[in-house]
Amino acid sequence: MKHIKGIFAVVAIVLLSGFATISPGYDIGDIATDFELENIDGNMVSLSDYKDAKGFIVIFTCNTCPYSVAYEDRIVALDKKYASKGYPVIAIMPNNTDVQPRDNMDAMKQRAKSKGFTFPYLKDEGQKISPQYGATKTPEVYVLQKTNKGNEVKYIGAIDDNYQDAGAVRLRYVENAVDALLAGQPIKEAKTRAIGCSIKL
Amino acid sequence: MDFYFYPMRTLCLLVLILTASCKDSNSQNKPIVDKEPTEDYSDVPLEVYDFEGLKPLLKTSTDKVYVVNFWATWCAPCIKELPYFEALGAAYSDRNVELLLVSLDFPKKYESHLKPFIKKNNLKSKVVALDDNDSNTWIPAIDPDWTGAIPATLIFNKNKRQFYEQTFTYEELETEVKQFLN
Numbered sequence: 302m303k304h305i306k307g308i309f310a311v312v313a314i315v316l317l318s319g320f321a322t323i324s325p326g327y328d329i330g331d332i333a334t335d336f337e338l339e340n341i342d343g344n345m346v347s348l349s350d351y352k353d354a355k356g357f358i359v360i361f362t363c364n365t366c367p368y369s370v371a372y373e374d375r376i377v378a379l380d381k382k383y384a385s386k387g388y389p390v391i392a393i394m395p396n397n398t399d400v401q402p403r404d405n406m407d408a409m410k411q412r413a414k415s416k417g418f419t420f421p422y423l424k425d426e427g428q429k430i431s432p433q434y435g436a437t438k439t440p441e442v443y444v445l446q447k448t449n450k451g452n453e454v455k456y457i458g459a460i461d462d463n464y465q466d467a468g469a470v471r472l473r474y475v476e477n478a479v480d481a482l483l484a485g486q487p488i489k490e491a492k493t494r495a496i497g498c499s500i501k502l
Numbered sequence: 503m504d505f506y507f508y509p510m511r512t513l514c515l516l517v518l519i520l521t522a523s524c525k526d527s528n529s530q531n532k533p534i535v536d537k538e539p540t541e542d543y544s545d546v547p548l549e550v551y552d553f554e555g556l557k558p559l560l561k562t563s564t565d566k567v568y569v570v571n572f573w574a575t576w577c578a579p580c581i582k583e584l585p586y587f588e589a590l591g592a593a594y595s596d597r598n599v600e601l602l603l604v605s606l607d608f609p610k611k612y613e614s615h616l617k618p619f620i621k622k623n624n625l626k627s628k629v630v631a632l633d634d635n636d637s638n639t640w641i642p643a644i645d646p647d648w649t650g651a652i653p654a655t656l657i658f659n660k661n662k663r664q665f666y667e668q669t670f671t672y673e674e675l676e677t678e679v680k681q682f683l684n
Contacts, residue, residue, distance in 0.1 A: 367574075466635075499651035
């Protein structure tokens, strides 16, 4: 009986420590994992496909979260402004569609079409990627810079400081971060926080 | 075609006027349109704060235990756990436990979504709305570990406070609150 308890304890410790190392996700300076996820056009997309990119604006977003919806036009604007400068937007829909069916692939396709998404909108099948990044909500942005070591995390957080009113934004966090990277300057605010919808795992 | 209906309509109207005028005065107040009147929710009380205004509600010098839940009507997991908070508030009202539901609904949804939700669900807990765009300031101020996802819950008394970025079952919530009693 003691042995069994001991085994359980060991198993529990291994499991807990396993989760503990996964859950915090990335911090600034960490190397972000690449992925191979299905896009709305049926193709698989990886960061390594973008040979000419200097980095990426990876955005965890979805159809159903009001905060994500409020930012859709601004996400499109980010891609229009920065894809040509070497920082394309890569949108990832992280929700489990069994929990949130209105985020399914057909719904993703429709939304991308109606809002004129100019960037890939990928489905994190099996919710493998958002936990590795440490993303907990939508929308949440990771700005990555291509380095010799891999795609280095340079910014984590919100798109800007006003989810309600794009016209009243004072601080464009993501734009400031990418502008700084393009200019070879340090990023003033590398981590910000915003309210979002919890990712449905 | 329409022409043929005009006498009919006039007749109907006449009958309507006649019958209406024959009845007692009470029935004349009834709306004639065959449409459900839009409900008025302006009587649902709702205090709206920015973070500076909310701050005093997030600390206490009394012997009460406060359970503060951050939620929104559009947040499905929030709506799912809301009844547990209501039930807890009812069960522990005589044990100095007070509930506060802080809605993060968009201000333009207060009248169309939040107030109707409060009324239809007959919420007994106090509901306030937090309208403060500068979430980068107030999220870490409420708790350094809060990533900003909702639902989120804060439990505190004058001696300690605990923050939870998670959903609760009734049992889980009760277990946490009990730690603050005594």
